[in-house]
Amino acid sequence: MKKTKLAVFASGSGSNYQAIAEACQDGRINAEIVLLVCDKPGAKVLERAERFGTECFAFNPKEYASREAYETVLATMLDERGVDFVCLAGYMRIVGKVLLERYEQRIVNIHPSLLPSFKGAHAIQDAVDYGVKIFGVTTHFVDETLDGGRIIDQGAIVYEGDDIEELTNLIHNIEHKLYVKTINKLINKKY
Ligand code: GAR
Numbered sequence: 001m002k003k004t005k006l007a008v009f010a011s012g013s014g015s016n017y018q019a020i021a022e023a024c025q026d027g028r029i030n031a032e033i034v035l036l037v038c039d040k041p042g043a044k045v046l047e048r049a050e051r052f053g054t055e056c057f058a059f060n061p062k063e064y065a066s067r068e069a070y071e072t073v074l075a076t077m078l079d080e081r082g083v084d085f086v087c088l089a090g091y092m093r094i095v096g097k098v099l100l101e102r103y104e105q106r107i108v109n110i111h112p113s114l115l116p117s118f119k120g121a122h123a124i125q126d127a128v129d130y131g132v133k134i135f136g137v138t139t140h141f142v143d144e145t146l147d148g149g150r151i152i153d154q155g156a157i158v159y160e161g162d163d164i165e166e167l168t169n170l171i172h173n174i175e176h177k178l179y180v181k182t183i184n185k186l187i188n189k190k191y
Pocket of ligand 1: 010011012013014015016017089090091092110111112119120121122123147172175
């Protein structure tokens, strides 16, 4: 069966990229990552992508006149590679209309909270500060708002300790499994 083509967009460490790459490699996902897009030249995700032999495109958004300008370049790269789905994996940037229109209902994101609570870049810390006891992870289709769009999957964990590092690791472990589950739903059109 033909493999689904994925692009992963990331800005940071790339543990979610790696989880997807490993699942593609060992057959848990019938897909291949044909492009890794990174808006932070020097980010750790680029080292991981090199190890997996994934083609990378690292760019500095400040070198483009507008979001439309760099997204037009990205859209062309995605089209040329026949990308089926774009997976945002710690891509800390709003996706604009150029990509959203071209890849309607084909861009998904993972976020370390039970959305719609705690959107933004500091979701885990914000939830801790709020006194939350049930933490979680959400995958969702992407719209033009921050961490917005229809939810696909969620995973949850009860945590009453006070070690944010331990909690972050537990949440990342859930993320890595949840993204694989969600990509399989996308491939099988079960959403
Ligand atoms: C992940 O926890 C992801 O859910 C989060 O960034 C982290 C990236 O980790 N994304 C967001 O907060 C989106 N608003 P990684 O680089 O190790 O995959």
